Amino acid sequence: MSTATASPRGWQIGSLAGVPVYLGRSWVLIAAVITLLFGPVVGDIVPGSGAAAYAVAFGFAVLLLLSVLVHEAAHALVARYHGYRVRRIVADFWGGHTAYDGADSTPGRAAAVAISGPLANAALAAVGWAFVQAVPDGLPWLLLTAFTTANAFVAAFNMLPGLPLDGGFLVDSLVWKVTGSRGLGTLVAGWCGRLLVVVLAWWVVGVPVMTGGTLTVSRLLWAGLIGAFLWWGASSAIRSGRARRVFEQVTVGSVLRPAALVPEGVGVDAVRWGDSPVWLVTGPDGTPTGLVDPAALQQVPGAAAARTPVSAVARRQPAGWVVDTRLEDAVTDVVVAMQTHTTPVVAVRVPDGRVVGVVLAEDL
Structure with a gap:
């Protein structure tokens, strides 16, 4: 234990x-x-x-x-x-x-x-x-x-078929499979979740009123608590679905900023910084680990440039910030990576293994 x-x-x-x-x-x-x-x-x-x-x-x-x-x-x-x-x-x-x-x-x-x-x-x-x-x-x-x-x-x-319940994720998956749009699946499942709240309210309040039954305080409290939870989750899903639907119309290539790669052990003086507006620092296996900070780069004295590695002027990024996708794909996976790893920048790696650029949250 x-x-x-x-x-x-x-x-x-x-x-x-x-x-x-x-x-x-x-x-x-x-x-x-x-x-x-x-x-x-x-x-x-x-x-x-x-x-x-x-x-x-x-x-x-x-x-x-x-x-x-x-x-x-x-x-x-x-x-x-x-x-x-x-x-x-x-x-x-x-x-x-x-x-x-x-x-x-x-x-x-x-x-x-x-x-x-x-x-x-x-x-x-x-x-x-x-x-x-x-x-x-x-x-x-x-x-x-x-x-x-x-x-x-x-x-x-x-x-039950509505988000945020597990049955709602099944509805999400079914609509996603049929339409090819994950955003539409989430949107439909979210509205199903709201419909469940309406049905719950009718069962708790409407049925007793129509049949002459008794409404107890505990019944109303529990129904209100569960209903609030379901409504909040369903509303969150609807917002997420709408946002995803928007991003499904945007391709990665349309918001990509080209970037150049430099190994983290290379000295600052050995790089032609004017060749690219964005530089990514790579680790021993060639995977980008950070983003060169232009402000930090400018503060390196000329006399110290030869012995200062580029890793010293880079902002290290969280694991998972490199997204495997294609330039013609929707930008949704990039957005999910930003949200999941709480990062405003994502490096894009295409199917042939090349890291071709970055997508910034400010561009989205």
Whole structure:
């Protein structure tokens, strides 16, 4: 068991195949809510359980955390299998998320990553059901039943066809496959997510009103919380889809700035700087590692130019800033790389292995 360490994302509680796993600080809140709300319910179902009812309720919160981690682990492992770089797994108030670099994704790969999470929960529900049949009535049976029901619900709920749910990513992938436009897929799946919120609101409010049912405060609060989460995620997807649709109309070549390469160990005085407006510094394997800073270059005294390597006047860039693409391709992969690696400049490498230039965020 690894020692938990604090980070802006919460506490690191372990790793999976080298991927850090975090427990978000907000999970403490949801665990407390589940314990306080579920404890009295357990007490009513099993009279005389006393404080054990709250222990069972807290155990249910821990089992839900396990379910979330298994769900996200499935996403991470399938993403790794398809060659994506997975950066982290986080379990928090909203359930959890897996952050990975899917810039070179395909509809099939995206769909495989999306469906793996709900399938993992369905498998947990099946295992839980088998144990429920073998355990006699009592607190353990109640805990297992709640665990089984929760995983079955999570699997089914996540398959609903709208972003930000996993079913929404399946819609995204399907539209992307049929139309060839990933932006349109995200846009359609985002609007499906908003439609889900409308259906949820009708089910929670409209149906009871029409049938003379009762509206409880807890029902409205939970529906409002889930609805807000879905609406926010769907709206974010719609904005992303619209932006991607715009960038799908722009080719890499139309915004490319030509660049020249220079090995990082070469002296400043050995380069004819006027030959190119942009210079990239390359490592031993020829891959660009940074961008020459003109201001830093001008500050090198003439007497020191011979013994000053170009690496000393370069701004080192993050790993992943070199994007493999074609000049006639849409600029979307370049934009995703900028967002993923938080860099305002991306080097472009064409299929024959040449790095031909850079794309700057200011040009986009």
